[in-house]
Amino acid sequence: MLSVGEGKGTVRKKIEVLRSLRRLLSKSEIPPVEAAIQAGAIPVLVQCLSFGSPDEQLLEAAWCLTNVAAGEPEQTRSLLPALPLLIAHLGEKSSVPVAEQCAWALGNVAGEGEDLRNTLLAQGVLLPLARMMMSNKGSTARTAAWVLSNLIKGPNPKAATELIKIDGVMDAILRHLRKGEEELATEVAWVVVYLSALSQIATSMLVRSDAVQLLVERLEASESLQLLIPALRSLGNLVSGDSYTTNSVLVVGHEITDKVLLAIIKCMKTEHRVLKKEAAWVLSNIAVGSLEHKQLIYTSEATLLLLHLLSSAPFDIRKEAAYTLGNLCVTPSDGCGPPNIILPHLAQLVNRGCLPGFINLVRSPDIDAARLGLQFLELVMRGLPNGEGPKLVEREDGIDAMERFQFHENEEIRNMANGLVDKYFGQDYGLDE
Secondary structure, three states: OOOOOOOOOOHHHHHHHHHHHHHHHOOOOOOOOHHHHHHHHHHHHHHOOOOOOOOHHHHHHHHHHHHOOOOOHOOOOOOOHHHHHHHHHHOOOOOOHHHHHHHHHHHHOOOOHHHHHHHHHOOOOHHHHHHHHHOOOOOHHHHHHHHHHHHOOOOOHHHHHHHHHHHOOOHHHHHHHOOOOOHHHHHHHHHHHHHHHHHHHHHHHHHHOHHHHHHHHHHHOOHHHHHHHHHHHHHHHHHHOOOHHHHHHHOOOHEEEEEEEEHHHHHOOOOOOHHHHHHHHHHHHHHHHHHHHHHHHHHHHHHHHHHHHHHHOOHHHHHHHHHHHHOOEOOOOOOOOEEEEEEHHHHHHHOOOOOOOHHHHHHOHHHHHHHHHHHHHHHHHHHHHHHHHHHHHHOOOOOHHHHHHHHHHHHHHHHHHHHHHHHHOOOOOOOOO
């Protein structure tokens, strides 16, 4: 096994042994990570990271640690003694290749769990990584952004808020989104995903910047699924915050608002399942907003696409489409009663054939989907004029779908379904015909 010694020829021999170990640990089948740990590799690798060592040695040692960190959780934890030196090599005293390789090792550690992320943050990893992300060298900025997205993913929002407050971070994010090649923009977009998901301070700063415009431009121009997913999710986080944020970003009549919607529609038309679901999720969040936002979606091509998804997409996408379509039909009630119905939207969607899709959700074993379906049936039966709602629901076998909950174990769903059947299909139903 590798040992540390001094003397002529030792450094070259050490590098050769490190390289052999690195190749063993890079095996794609079953790398002997546990055997290396048990043989005492970690303390020796830590010594090999000492400042003043040749770059080639530093690089090979950091690479070995990167591979160990990619192993099982307990194997990753074995790197704890190496963390201070790995972090120290992120600074300007180390060469770019060594700093990037040490960052990769730290990224693998950060990806393993919240406790290790907290350890890294407590040891001061955030600032040197932020400085690396500010680099004009693409590989350095890209690696740092990847590590940062692992580091700030939460659930504690503290790291995300601290990161966005570091001088120069916002400028770096915007610069890389504007001018960076696709791989760099992809990693930076993931940083924006976690910033906007976890930190209200970061969200406010991003909304006031050019971030939305730049994300939309990336969505318009790119065909890379790897970039489109984080760009769309970032955009979704930014436009679906609190009502003030949403209204600040999506001002009806502004060019950027139309571009946001067109970018979402582009993603809905793709063949990629994940992207379709993300797009439907963004729309469902926008549709929760103001009447103007509901009308913006309703009058666009998105409505026909949502109807198509409701009838033919995989279940998880149908559910997101249903949330959006349902939200397009209601505004909040003034008090504690049921939501107010936007009758023109509801009637037109029913005329376009959405009812069977919602009744299929009622039949679903997924409780959230069933609740969503029942809520829409309630809108139809309460909202359509001249008693047309119950008749349409009956015609599509909606009564049978609701009656399956007659003795259901979920009390809320059982009461909701039985209440609708009793209210709209009780003993007086049909007597006026």
